Amino acid sequence: MTDTALVSAPPADRARTGRLVVTVAVGLVGLALLLAPFLFQDVRAGQVAARICIFIVLVASYDLLIGYTGIVSFAHTMFFGLGAYGTAIALKNIGPSWGAIALGGSAGVAVAIVLAALIGVLSLRVKAIFFAMVTLAAASVMLVLASQLSAITNGEDGLVYSIPKLLSPATPLLTDADGKVLKVFGVSMNGRIAAYYFVFFACLGLFWLMTRIVRSPLGTVLQAIRENELRAEAIGYRVVAYRTAVFVIAATIAALAGILWAVWLRYTGPDTTLSFAIMIDILLMVVIGGMGTMAGAVIGVVLMSLAQFYLKDLMAAAAAATAPVPLLPHLLEPDRWLLWLGLLFILLVYFFPSGIAGTLMKKDAH
Amino acid sequence: MSDYILRLDDVHTDIGQYHILHGVSLNVPEGGVYVLLGRNGAGKTTTLRTIMGLWRARKGAIVFRHHDITTLHTSAIARLGIAYVPENMGIFGRLTVEENMRLASTTGRFDETRLKRIHALFPAIERFWDKPAWSLSGGQKQMLAISRAIIEPRQLILIDEPTKGLAPAIIRAMIDAFREIAADTTILLVEQNFLFARSLGSNVSVIDDGRIAHSGGMAELAADSALQTRLLSLSLDAHQ
């Protein structure tokens, strides 16, 4: 399909084409992530690939709330962090075993579920905006607790720990005749590969689960509530119960993503899990990709992750070029990349509120 | 033309994606009570809200005296001398009765003679003068809503189903009040209650499915039971 076909085709065709483009893009991303260790062999790219996997799950679970249900929560990093900290604390104190991951992870998930249910029941029954405020307050309290209770969390410095032997880089998975690590297509078959595929397949499973959830009867009810809360209530749906349920589901998935993140990074601290900056990242990703579409999460995460690397390089060049002009170089500094992203974000929300995936797949603009 | 205080010409109104009014035309003469009858969902409230500028006509024109008010801001329409009593009465419950009345007066002051007249029409207004409006009963709230509309001389008062949910005794008091108000003001009254409408209206239009199905004198409609049955079987149903 060419660009002209996109522009001149009638709306239904255009939507079909758009859907095709989105599907192909998501498929390519999936393929690239599947083959990432072989395609991108430097360490940094490996980190980016794993981060993309985990954030796709995190952002898609957030989209269950904001896109599919129309509720704005700022506590998503809190649940993410609970999963990560649960795992990290167990690995640190029990030692690098699968049992520690299971124990710590399920403790983190359990706390996330209890907190989500509590917050949901308390504040989802009043105005939607209340909920945004309450979750923001809860998330900042969790952030403060994580940095203050340093006996358990090691405060701002965070926790460094070992992970089960199978997943650590020093472990050879396959050896050649000489007992050295076997290389396949130039890639060492060590624990790092195992760790990546552990993350990849776990994320794939969670993502698949979410695509099932949004197509299930629950997903249909949630969209009915989002479209018209009063009508849904009148038909007899218990809106608060449904909303609380989806909030708990999203929190659970975020906590599970947190477990993977803790295992992959071998480090857990406030800045990697709980910080408000990550919450902003999630918001930007979901809006840029497209709220209310699982494909949007994939597109948003990939684009933002690439932008985080390349936009900064571009801005550094621009800042150097405009050095003699007052103030402008300050605005173009790589550290100010959020400024431009914020601007882009506002424009998107004004003009393309359904994001990239949503805009491409929309039947007609109304 | 000049003897009509309000004219609607082929007015179409959409609410969201729904097309509610499909070309409503009305000619409301100066003075008296003009009744707009119709069943639930026929477009009565939408007609009033479109006149008031609370919903916008997509097509057609609304002319008040010599002013084309189709695209005017709601507040500008109100300042031309049109008062609106919505179906939910629009009472400010946290304000006192006095504050409700004060807001309705352009200057924030009261004309003593008008106030006396209102107190005579609705003694409850005087009795609850400094009480919060939420403490009034349903009928008293309706009286307050109507008092707000007449605290100043108005050209036209739009009233949406004032009898809804009121006891018969209060409806009888309402009829007397409306007769007195209509002596110097034009009232466009939306009703489902045909008996109430018949006792007040001089002219009547029947709206159905977003179109005017009939317009004419009230006496004529009241006398012609065949016409009533044809036009109003629906609205009489709703009156059980």
Next chain:
Amino acid sequence: MKTGMTLERLGGVNLLPIALMIVALPLIGSFSSWATLTVAGLAMGMMIFLMASGLSLVFGLMDVLNFGHSAFISFGAFIAATVLAALAAWMRADSVTLNFLALFAAIGAAALFGLVAGWFFERVIVRPVYRDHLRQILITIGALIIAEQLLLAIWGGSPLPVARPAILEGSIILGDVAIEVYRIFAFFLGLTVFVALYLTLNRTRIGLLIRAGVENREMVESLGFRIDRLFIAVFMAGSALAAMGGAMWAGYQGLISASLGGELLVLVFIVVIIGGLGSIEGSLLGALMVGLMGNYVAFIFPKLALASNMLLMLAILLWRPWGLRPAITH
């Protein structure tokens, strides 16, 4: 039942801050510490009240939750700090007049910025997305991101020291209780603003319109008033109050960093939720409770100050889902 009615007559929920003070005294143990903490809590509460009242009114009247509110707070703080630094000579002068001139110039500059920025925000950022809560939240967050980045671009990332005028330095000693002068000033400034707001809302026609608008915007328009002009006026006033609160906070802290607005926004939200949306009495009540609670708990369990306010909020939400004194419950 009978005690309930008596309590209601004595002021009902308005007694909560006093109850909090009474409960705190035995827990803290020392009267002088308690008195110092109480004054600090009241002063802090009043500053947070400045920030919260605007947000609450804007919310009540316009149904807009403005995350950009925290940007007004931060900018107010940084502008005040800059003005105070520029007027350093007046600040150090041994003249009460010059001291106060410098201080009022700083607060005035912050408030002026708040008015202008509020006008811009209402017109450009918020107006296109009235009645669309999701996009409203997203857009104001976008604006918040941009504002924070601008703040960093202008003032840099390192914390900025804030000078206090000589007259507000030091403490008054009453017996064995030391009370910082600045706190007394902050308390009375906040109280003055509250009284002014209260009188405006309850004794003037514009206040009558605002109270009516909080309940039913459409009816206010149907009575012949331009609600959009009311919106912009309230939005500007609310932003100016937030910037003033930020300016006072700068002097209170003595050292400010770019993250201040975001941190305070959390407290402001807690206050608005506790107090109930749309009412300045509720905001005052909530702000005083949050200020007192924060200071008491910081003394008893230093690490749990913010968490305690969160617990306070949860408890109040359980008890009264709409807050203590809401102006809207729909």
